[in-house]
Amino acid sequence: MKYKYIFFDLDNTLLDFDEAENNALNELFLNHKVENISEYMKVYKEINKQLWEKLEKNEITREFLKNTRFKTLFSTFNKEINGNEFAKEYEILLGKQGVHIDGAIELLDKLKNEGLKIYALTNGITNIQKNRLKNSKIEKYFDKVYISEEIGYQKPYIPFYNHIEKDIKGFEKSKSIMIGDSLSADIQGAINYHIDSIWYNPKNLEKNLSIKPTFMVNTYSEILKILIEDKGSEF
Numbered sequence: 540m541k542y543k544y545i546f547f548d549l550d551n552t553l554l555d556f557d558e559a560e561n562n563a564l565n566e567l568f569l570n571h572k573v574e575n576i577s578e579y580m581k582v583y584k585e586i587n588k589q590l591w592e593k594l595e596k597n598e599i600t601r602e603f604l605k606n607t608r609f610k611t612l613f614s615t616f617n618k619e620i621n622g623n624e625f626a627k628e629y630e631i632l633l634g635k636q637g638v639h640i641d642g643a644i645e646l647l648d649k650l651k652n653e654g655l656k657i658y659a660l661t662n663g664i665t666n667i668q669k670n671r672l673k674n675s676k677i678e679k680y681f682d683k684v685y686i687s688e689e690i691g692y693q694k695p696y697i698p699f700y701n702h703i704e705k706d707i708k709g710f711e712k713s714k715s716i717m718i719g720d721s722l723s724a725d726i727q728g729a730i731n732y733h734i735d736s737i738w739y740n741p742k743n744l745e746k747n748l749s750i751k752p753t754f755m756v757n758t759y760s761e762i763l764k765i766l767i768e769d770k771g772s773e774f
Contacts, residue, residue, distance in 0.1 A: 542735070542766055544710060545650060546703075548694075548719030549661040549668065552739050553643045553677055559636030560584075566632050567625070583612045595662070595695070595723055601688055605630075605664065634670025639677050646759040647680035653767055658703070659684040660717070662693045662724055683707075694721075695728030718762065722750040729753075737762060 550556035564583065568576045590604045609629065610622030650657055659681045661668050665688040672678040683706070687693035690702050704710050718737040719725025727750050729736035738752035739762070754765055 540653070540655075540767060541769055542655070542714055542716045544656045544658065544707065544715035545766065546658050546660050546715060546717045546729075547681075548717075548721065548725045548739075549659050549672075550663060551640075551720045552718060552725075553639055553647070553659075554671060554675065555638045555640050558638050559633060559671065562636050562638075563629060563633040567629050570628070571620075579612065579616070582615055583608065586611050586615075591662075592723075595693070601664065630664065630667050634667050635674055637671050637674030637676070639675055642759045644676055646762060647677055649763060650766060651680055655766065656682050656707075658682055658707075660694060660699075660703070660719075660725075661685070662687045665689055694724040695726075695731050697731050700728065700732040700734075716753075716766070722748060722752070726750050726752045737765060 547553055561580070564580050565576060568579055573579050587608050590599065590608055593599045594601060594604050605626045606622045608622070609625035610620060613620045647657060657680055659672075661684070663686065665686050668684070668686055672681075672684065678684075685699075685703055685706075687699060690699055692698040692702065704712065712732075712734060716735045716737060717725055717729035717732075718739060720739045720741075722738065726736045726738050729752070730750070735753040737754045737756055740755055741757055743757055754761075756762055756765070
């Protein structure tokens with residue numbers, strides 16, 4: 540097999556972040572007697588998306604993101620809340636959400652049985668990601684989990700991958716591949732680090748892209764063909 544070291548993104552690649560986020564937000568808003576939950580969710584997700592994009596570009600800090608998003612949300616509805624307290628409560632609620640995408644266990648199980656080294660690489664918040672993995676059924680498949688908040692760098696920046704390269708004993712860069720749903724973080728990170736990549740694109744989003752992965756797939760079975768059978772079609 541061409542690849543030996545498999546780098547997986549977590550959110551919306553293996554873990555179902557959309558469902559986890561909806562569950563946690565719904566519980567949070569119910570706890571605080573928010574009346575129009577669907578509208579609050581919609582506005583929150585847009586605010587959160589914008590903040591994460593700024594974080595990827597190093598325009599803001601992770602602490603600013605965590606402590607600002609809920610304060611900004613409620614300010615939009617002319618309400619004042621303690622952003623720090625909301626952030627802490629949300630982290631606890633989201634950490635309980637370990638739901639994985641259908642087929643993720645079978646995918647990881649087959650890769651593990653082939654003797655491949657599997658690593659999780661995430662830009663998520665440390666406490667949330669560790670607790671979500673603990674509450675999931677996929678944690679056992681990873682040789683190690685790398686979280687940007689612990690490393691001090693994040694995808695797509697080269698120092699994030701350099702840290703991992705130094706940490707994995709006997710690592711062979713030419714035999715590694717990055718798999719993820721984010722073009723700006725996962726695929727751009729692989730391009731920056733000069734390794735192959737698989738863009739997991741189950742929603743079949745626009746393919747005419749400036750950020751080009753080595754492979755583009757819509758299903759887990761296509762990932763298996765690339766990693767085990769060496770039958771992937773390059774993007």
